[in-house]
Amino acid sequence: MKCPCNPYRLYENCCAKAHHDILQVTTAEQLMRSRYSAFVLCNIAYLQDSHHSSKRPGKKEAQQIENWTNSVNWIKLVVLQSTKGLEKDSIGNVEFKAFYMENNKVQVIYENSRFCKENGHWVYLDALE
Structure with a gap:
């Protein structure tokens, strides 16, 4: 199967490695790509594990995320820029657009995400305003 984060790579050679062992993630962009793929594949456990512990969604919010991500059709990811x-590094930013179809309309998530290392591996911290 093609990787959701990059149709030119196989999932098993790309985000599957991160999904099986988050310690395999070596850059903030790689973590962001693996999180996008986790949304596409509805891998809520990975989304939780890759979220900073101080801001990790609770069970109710995680269930809402799961319900939502199952209700949309993901189209593609476009990485605009990575900084650090x-x-x-111990911090980094990744600016991206994630395209998906919801209610027969193409929608776009635009975000400039902040990442940091926690317990020796990259995690999602939050989005810059």
């Missing part, structure tokens, strides 16, 4: 977030 390399293997030796």
Whole structure:
């Protein structure tokens, strides 16, 4: 199967590695891509594990996320820019657009996400305003 984050790569050679072991994620962009793929595949456990512990959604919110992500059809991910977030960094930003179909309309999530390392691996912190 093609990877949701990049149709030119196979899932098993891309985001599957992160989904099986978050310690395999070496950059903020790789984490962001693996989170997008987790949304597409409705892998809520990975979304929770890859979220900073201080801002991790509770059970009710996680259920709402699962319900929503199952109700839309994901189209594609476009990474606009990455700042820092390399293997030796401790913080990084990734600006992206995620396209999906909901109620027969194409919708776009635009976000400039902040990432940091927690317990030795990259996690999603929040979105910049």
